[in-house]
Amino acid sequence: MSRSPYVALHPVGLHVTQTARRATAADIVASVQREIGAGALPAGSRLPPVRALEKQLGISKNTAQAAYDELVARGLVETREREGVFVLAAARTAAPIPIVSPPLPVFIAPPISRPDLPPRGTIALSTVFIDPELLPTERLAECARSVLREKMPSHYDAQGYPPLRAAIAARLQARGLDVQADEVIITTGSQQSLDIVARSLVTKRIAVESPVYGYAKLLFETSGHELVGLHLDPFEGIDLAAWDRALAAKPALAYLISSFHNPTGYSYTSAELRGVLELCAKHGVAILEDDWGSDMLSDGEYRPMLRMLGGKDVLYVNSFTKKLLPSLRVGFLAASPELVPTLVAMKRLSTLGNAWLTEAVVCEFLERGYYDTHLAQLQRELDARYAACLAALDEMMPDGVRWTRPGGGPTLWLEIPRSVPYEVLEPYLAKRGIHVSNASAAFIGEPHLHGFRLAYAYLSQSEMRNALTIVADALRLLGGSR
Numbered sequence: 194m195s196r197s198p199y200v201a202l203h204p205v206g207l208h209v210t211q212t213a214r215r216a217t218a219a220d221i222v223a224s225v226q227r228e229i230g231a232g233a234l235p236a237g238s239r240l241p242p243v244r245a246l247e248k249q250l251g252i253s254k255n256t257a258q259a260a261y262d263e264l265v266a267r268g269l270v271e272t273r274e275r276e277g278v279f280v281l282a283a284a285r286t287a288a289p290i291p292i293v294s295p296p297l298p299v300f301i302a303p304p305i306s307r308p309d310l311p312p313r314g315t316i317a318l319s320t321v322f323i324d325p326e327l328l329p330t331e332r333l334a335e336c337a338r339s340v341l342r343e344k345m346p347s348h349y350d351a352q353g354y355p356p357l358r359a360a361i362a363a364r365l366q367a368r369g370l371d372v373q374a375d376e377v378i379i380t381t382g383s384q385q386s387l388d389i390v391a392r393s394l395v396t397k398r399i400a401v402e403s404p405v406y407g408y409a410k411l412l413f414e415t416s417g418h419e420l421v422g423l424h425l426d427p428f429e430g431i432d433l434a435a436w437d438r439a440l441a442a443k444p445a446l447a448y449l450i451s452s453f454h455n456p457t458g459y460s461y462t463s464a465e466l467r468g469v470l471e472l473c474a475k476h477g478v479a480i481l482e483d484d485w486g487s488d489m490l491s492d493g494e495y496r497p498m499l500r501m502l503g504g505k506d507v508l509y510v511n512s513f514t515k516k517l518l519p520s521l522r523v524g525f526l527a528a529s530p531e532l533v534p535t536l537v538a539m540k541r542l543s544t545l546g547n548a549w550l551t552e553a554v555v556c557e558f559l560e561r562g563y564y565d566t567h568l569a570q571l572q573r574e575l576d577a578r579y580a581a582c583l584a585a586l587d588e589m590m591p592d593g594v595r596w597t598r599p600g601g602g603p604t605l606w607l608e609i610p611r612s613v614p615y616e617v618l619e620p621y622l623a624k625r626g627i628h629v630s631n632a633s634a635a636f637i638g639e640p641h642l643h644g645f646r647l648a649y650a651y652l653s654q655s656e657m658r659n660a661l662t663i664v665a666d667a668l669r670l671l672g673g674s675r
């Protein structure tokens with residue numbers, strides 16, 4: 194016959210320890226009685242056999258037996274022949290001890306956050322991701338296999354895998370940026386770079402373009418920063434006089450996406466890059482440049498950056514996540530040498546260090562020259578999708594609809610007539626399987642644009658055409674235009 198498992202009685206529960214004194218029979222009786230009273234030993238629980246109790250508590254057989262005899266005598270347990278010692282139903286005489294729960298912590302209101310990918314089965318018209326079909330998963334797997342054949346180092350460097358830092362610095366140098374390996378900090382995507390910079394600032398005020406990349410805005414707000422809006426109209430360009438007035442609020446930092454701005458696709462002109470540098474110098478405002486897109490141009494071309502013109506004092510962020518593989522989550526921050534120790538210390542607080550395995554895979558990918566080949570192939574495909582998207586827009590969109598022409602990057606901005614309320618358009622499209630993101634939360638203050646991000650890097654040309662046909666019909670129908 195199989196026996197039921199028996200519960201354990203611990204010296205700690207008996208309020209004695211090995212180093213102090215040994216449990217007496219009275220200790221055991223009191224402890225079992227307490228646990229029965231508290232409901233921790235319900236009726237039918239099997240107590241340890243005498244020999245097991247001897248071992249568990251380091252007591253003699255006599256003490257264990259004496260304790261059980263006393264428990265039987267008190268009517269709390271019974272001994273069943275060849276089965277063991279069991280708690281009796283009638284034993285639970287003492288009032289149960291209520292469980293004391295601590296209160297839940299008080300959290301801030303939940304930040305608005307979207308799922309990482311639009312719902313399955315919908316056509317994601319606003320996502321910033323690149324079509325996974327265009328990403329080099331096979332070659333990455335090859336690099337991962339090669340890395341795994343090596344012995345992984347047992348320890349990490351909070352600043353990031355040194356060979357990857359060197360490879361990144363070499364790439365940046367090849368693009369005319371004076372960046373050394375020890376000025377690079379590897380982060381979990383560029384999002385973590387933004388986080389460690391935001392948490393390092395003494396003055397809690399950051400200037401951002403309005404509209405701006407939504408998760409940067411939320412991140413800065415939830416880390417206690419006051420945001421100063423820098424009005425950006427992708428159809429008109431930057432009004433430097435308005436930025437001059439805004440920067441007079443003396444934010445600690447201006448967070449700027451100078452190439453293929455998210456969400457509008459706008460790229461600063463050379464005159465604007467210089468104008469912004471001058472304004473920031475005039476008002477004593479540091480710059481954090483988010484360069485997620487400057488290398489997304491055909492033929493190995495790239496756009497100039499604030500970091501290139503403004504030198505080492507411009508904090509510079511970039512990432513492999515979109516262009517290589519989102520799940521790798523590898524991004525980086527380049528900072529002038531005197532800022533590196535604080536930024537690394539902040540990163541250490543947040544993650545101690547990141548996974549070297551992933552960083553080593555990205556490093557292998559760069560060192561084998563795969564990244565440049567990949568970017569060139571990717572860009573050819575993105576160019577084709579971009580051209581097809583513009584052609585479809587030209588052909589289909591009703592009067593009053595405008596769009597930006599970024600010439601690179603993964604998205605453009607579609608500006609729709611104000612006669613079509615966004616709150617009506619969004620559910621109308623959702624019912625037809627098309628998911629667009631509401632950009633109103635990306636503005637500082639009242640939105641001055643009325644539209645959404647249109648992603649041509651994620652959808653195939655035919656998916657894009659189908660989606661735009663539906664969007665154009667919706668705009669005609671809801672806006673009463675022809």
Ligand SMILES: Cc1ncc(COP(=O)(O)O)c(C=O)c1O
Pocket residue numbers: 321381382383384385406450455483485511512513514515522523524
């Ligand atoms: C402009 C911009 N910067 C930074 C990020 C963060 O990306 P990641 O952390 O994947 O590098 C994103 C993500 O979409 C983005 O659009």
